[in-house]
Amino acid sequence: MKTEFYTLGSFEFPADAVVIKGKLEAEGIPVFLRDEATINSDPLISAALGGVKLQVYSSDRERAKEIFDEVRNYATDNLGNPVVCPNCKATKSEIYYSRSNVFYKLFPFFEPRKYQCMQCNFITKPAR
Numbered sequence: 001m002k003t004e005f006y007t008l009g010s011f012e013f014p015a016d017a018v019v020i021k022g023k024l025e026a027e028g029i030p031v032f033l034r035d036e037a038t039i040n041s042d043p044l045i046s047a048a049l050g051g052v053k054l055q056v057y058s059s060d061r062e063r064a065k066e067i068f069d070e071v072r073n074y075a076t077d078n079l080g081n082p083v084v085c086p087n088c089k090a091t092k093s094e095i096y097y098s099r100s101n102v103f104y105k106l107f108p109f110f111e112p113r114k115y116q117c118m119q120c121n122f123i124t125k126p127a128r
Contacts, residue, residue, distance in 0.1 A: 004058040005032065008068055010051035014040055017052040020068060027067055029060045047097070047108035075115050077126065085117035085124065092118040 011017040014036045021031040034053040039046045046052070056064040075083040075093045082091035096116035097108065104111040116123050 005055040006058045006061040006064075007034075008054045008056055008061075008064055009072070010053050012046050012051050013043070014052045017054045020054055020071065023071055024056065024064055024067055027063075029056055029064050029067070031056055031064075048105070074118070083115050083126070085115075085120060085122055087122035087124075088117060088120040090117055090119040093124075094118060096123055098123075 009017075009020070011020075014033070017033050017036065021033060024031045032055045034055055035049050036052050039049065039052055074091065075095055077083055083093040084091055085093055093115040096114045097104075097111050098114070099105050099108060099111065112125065114123055114125050
């Protein structure tokens with residue numbers, strides 16, 4: 001029975017999740033968008049909820065990750081160049097927010113931007 005879900009990714013905007021959802025469904029993988037309706041009704045609470053979660057059945061996890069990695073956008077700097085991890089030199093980083101204190105949980109748009117490498121999980125601040 002397919003009852004366990006795996007969260008493949010989180011998206012600030014529902015439209016971003018819908019694009020990936022369409023690709024996965026075209027490949028025959030059922031997809032569920034958690035918190036989509038809530039964020040569509042009030043987009044300002046997206047950061048507080050952790051965004052729209054794109055979920056697949058755990059049994060489809062590996063195949064879904066392969067497809068997602070083919071089409072996902074990784075973080076770029078202000079010039080449009082991929083963010084390079086200072087630890088392993090990979091160019092596959094995503095924006096990372098820690099929400100480490102109450103202020104940033106209440107006002108997430110004030111938190112400084114950081115990047116997390118998808119290869120080694122190293123977290124870094126952007127170069128100025």
